[in-house]
Amino acid sequence: MAPKYKLTYFDARGRGEPTRLIFAAAGVEFEDNRLTFEEWPAIKPTTPMGGLPLLEVDGVTLCQSLAIARFAARDVGLAGKSNLEQAQADMFVDEISELLPKMAGLFFEKDEAVKAEKQKEVEELIVKTYTILEKLSGSAGYLVGNRLLWCDLIFFNIASNVENLKPGTVQNYPKLAKSYENVKLNSRIAAYLAKRKETPF
Amino acid sequence: MPSYKLYYFHGRGRAEPARLMLAAAGLPYEDIRLEYEQWPEYKPKMPMGQAPVLEVDGTMICQSVAIARFVAKESGRAGKTNIEQAWADMMADGFVDMLNKMADYVWYEEDEARKAEKKKTFFDTTLPEFLGYFEKLLVANNGGGGFFVGDGLTHAEAFFLCLSDDIIAEKPNVLSPYPKLAALVERIKTYPGIKEWLAKRPQTPF
Numbered sequence: 001m002a003p004k005y006k007l008t009y010f011d012a013r014g015r016g017e018p019t020r021l022i023f024a025a026a027g028v029e030f031e032d033n034r035l036t037f038e039e040w041p042a043i044k045p046t047t048p049m050g051g052l053p054l055l056e057v058d059g060v061t062l063c064q065s066l067a068i069a070r071f072a073a074r075d076v077g078l079a080g081k082s083n084l085e086q087a088q089a090d091m092f093v094d095e096i097s098e099l100l101p102k103m104a105g106l107f108f109e110k111d112e113a114v115k116a117e118k119q120k121e122v123e124e125l126i127v128k129t130y131t132i133l134e135k136l137s138g139s140a141g142y143l144v145g146n147r148l149l150w151c152d153l154i155f156f157n158i159a160s161n162v163e164n165l166k167p168g169t170v171q172n173y174p175k176l177a178k179s180y181e182n183v184k185l186n187s188r189i190a191a192y193l194a195k196r197k198e199t200p201f
Numbered sequence: 202m203p204s205y206k207l208y209y210f211h212g213r214g215r216a217e218p219a220r221l222m223l224a225a226a227g228l229p230y231e232d233i234r235l236e237y238e239q240w241p242e243y244k245p246k247m248p249m250g251q252a253p254v255l256e257v258d259g260t261m262i263c264q265s266v267a268i269a270r271f272v273a274k275e276s277g278r279a280g281k282t283n284i285e286q287a288w289a290d291m292m293a294d295g296f297v298d299m300l301n302k303m304a305d306y307v308w309y310e311e312d313e314a315r316k317a318e319k320k321k322t323f324f325d326t327t328l329p330e331f332l333g334y335f336e337k338l339l340v341a342n343n344g345g346g347g348f349f350v351g352d353g354l355t356h357a358e359a360f361f362l363c364l365s366d367d368i369i370a371e372k373p374n375v376l377s378p379y380p381k382l383a384a385l386v387e388r389i390k391t392y393p394g395i396k397e398w399l400a401k402r403p404q405t406p407f
Contacts, residue, residue, distance in 0.1 A: 048293050049334045063285050064294035071287035084260060090267035095249055132249045138242075156336045 005030040005072070007167050008036065009053040012199045013157070015100075016053045021153040024192035026076035029096050048139065059126075066093065069084040073150035080149055088144045092151040097157050099129055103165070107201055126162055135174040141182050148186060156183035206256040207268075208243065212407040213328045213366070215265035216253040217274035218359040219272050219291075226276030234403075258274055266360075273356035280287060280350050289350045292338065292357035296364045299331055303367055324372060328389035336379040337359075344382035345393055 009016030011034040023030045033050070034165065035043060043052055048063040055061070055068040065158050070090070073079040080086035099122075106122050109115040133143070133155070140146040143155060159180050162169050172178050183189055205223065209216035210241035211234045223230050235243055235252070247254050255261070255268045256341045262268050270290070273279035280286035339345040349357040365386050368375045376383040390399060 034349060035315055048291070050330065050336055058284060058373060060284050060288070061290055062284075064291040067287050067290035067294050071283055074283050074286070077310065084262075086270035087262045087267050088275075091262060092250065092268060093262045094264035094267055 003029045004029050004057060006033055006045075006056040007031065007053060007068075008035060008056070009031040010035055010040070011197075012201050013116045014104075014201055017157050018065065018069040018150075019053065019055065021157060021189065022069060022072045022076060022150050022191070024079060025076060025153060025186060025188055027147065027188050028076050050192050066095075066097065067153070069150060070094075078148070078153070080144065085145055085149075089151040090151050092136070092143050093154045095129060095132060096151070096155050096158050099125060099162075103158070103161055104201075123166065126169065127168075130169070130176060134173040134176050137179065139175060141178045142175075143179050148182060152179045152183050153189075156189075158182055203258045204256075206233055207231065207253060208247070208256070209235045210235055210237070211403070212405045213363065213402075214253075214407050217363050218265065218269040218356060219253060219255060220398065220402070221359040221395055222269055222272040222276070222278065222356055222364060224394045225278060225392060226272065227345075227394050228272070229274065234310060241303075257279075266293060267376040268279075269293070269356045269359055278353060280355055280357050285351050285355075289357045292335070292349045293360045295331065295335065296357070296360035299328060299364050299365070300360070302327060306340040323366075324375075328368065328375070329378075332376070332379050332382065336382050340384060346384075348385070348388075354389065358385070358389045358392075362386065362395075379395045 005020055005028070007016060007023075007030055011074060020032065040052075043137075048061060049052060051063060052061075053065055053068055054063055055071065058072075066075075070079065073089075080089045100124050102118075102125055106115065106118045109118055137143050138145060142148055143151045155176070156179070157174070159170050170180050182192070205228060207216060207219060207223070207230055213220075220232065226292070240252075243249050243252075246261075248261050251263060253265055253268060254263045255271065257271075262271055268277055270293075280289045284346060302323055306316050308324065310316040310319055336345075342349060342351075348354050349361070361382075365376065365382075369386075376386065387396060
C-alpha cells in the first residue's frame with residue numbers, strides 16, 4: 001500500500017527537511033519525491049503557489065513549508081498537547097525560522113566582499129536569536145514542555161547548519177544544547193541521520 | 202473564560218489579524234496600545250522582546266501568526282480537520298509573505314530610489330503572480346463564493362483582509378482582475394463581529 005504522504009522538494013535539505021525529520025521522528029513512512037532543477041520549471045505552474053515543498057495527502061496538495069511541517073507534526077502527535085502548548089511551539093518555530101532566509105542568502109552569495117558582510121550579520125542574528133530562545137526554553141531537555149516536539153526538530157535542523165558555519169555555537173547555550181543533543185540521540189532520528197544523503201544545502 | 206490581553210502599538214500592523222479573529226469570536230480582550238516611549242519598559246517583559254504579544258491568563262504568546270492561529274483555534278475558526286487547518290495556515294503564510302515584502306520596502310528600505318524600485322517590482326510583478334494563485338485557490342474551494350477553507354471564516358481571511366487593506370490603499374483597483382477575491386473582501390467586512398470592529402476600530406496610518 002502506498003504511503004499516506006508524498007513530500008515533493010528538491011534533492012536537498014532546505015525547506016523540505018523539517019517535514020522529513022518530523023516523519024522520521026514519528027517512524028512514519030512517506031514518499032520522498034525529489035525533483036531535479038531541470039524538472040522544476042514544468043512542475044511550477046501546477047503548484048498552488050509556485051513553490052516547493054508540497055505535501056500531497058488525501059487528494060489534497062499543501063504548500064508553504066511551515067504549514068506542511070505543522071500539519072505533519074499534528075498528524076503524528078508532535079505538535080503539542082493543548083492549544084496553548086501548540087502556540088508555544090509555533091512561537092519557537094517562527095523565531096527560529098527567521099534565521100533561514102538570512103543563512104540561505106549567505107550560502108548563495110557569490111561576491112566575496114558582500115559575503116563577508118553577510119557572514120557578520122548572520123553571526124549577530126544567531127547570537128540574538130539563540131539568546132532569546134535560551135531564555136524561553138524549558139529546562140526538561142526540550143524547548144517546550146517535557147517531551148520532544150516538532151519545534152525541537154526545527155531547531156535541530158537550523159542549528160545543524162549553524163554548527164557547519166561555526167562549530168561549537170550551540171554549546172554556549174545550555175538549554176538549547178540539551179534539546180539539540182536529545183534530538184541527535186533520539187534513536188529514530190539517529191538512524192535517519194546515519195543514512196541521510198549528504199547535500200550541500 | 203480565559204482573560205486575554207493583547208499588547209501592541211497604535212496601529213493595525215502585525216496585531217490586526219489577531220484583533221479580527223477576537224472580533225469574529227466575540228471574545229472580550231484588553232486592546233493595549235503602547236506609546237513608543239513606553240516600549241523600553243515593556244520590551245524586556247515580552248518573550249522575544251517584540252510585539253504583538255497575547256497574554257492568556259498570565260501566559261505570554263508572541264509571534265503574530267502563532268497568536269492569530271491560537272485565537273482562531275479558541276473559537277473553532279482554524280479549520281475543522283487537520284487538512285483544513287493546514288490549508289488555512291498555507292493561505293495565511295502566503296498572505297504574510299506578501300505583507301512581509303511590503304514591509305520590506307515600507308519600513309526597512311531607507312534609500313528612496315531602491316524603495317521606489319522595490320515597490321514597483323512588488324506591484325508590477327510579485328503581487329499579480331500571487332493574487333493569481335490566491336484567486337485560483339479560492340475558486341478551488343467550491344467555486345470561490347464562500348471562504349478559503351471549508352465553509353467558514355478562518356485566520357486565512359483575517360490575514361487576507363489586512364493584505365487587501367494595504368494593497369487597495371496603494372492601488373484601489375488592484376483586485377479588479379480577481380473577482381472572487383474582491384467579493385470575499387466584502388464578505389469578510391460584513392462578517393458578524395468583524396463588521397462592528399471595523400466600524401469602531403481606531404483609524405491609524407499603519
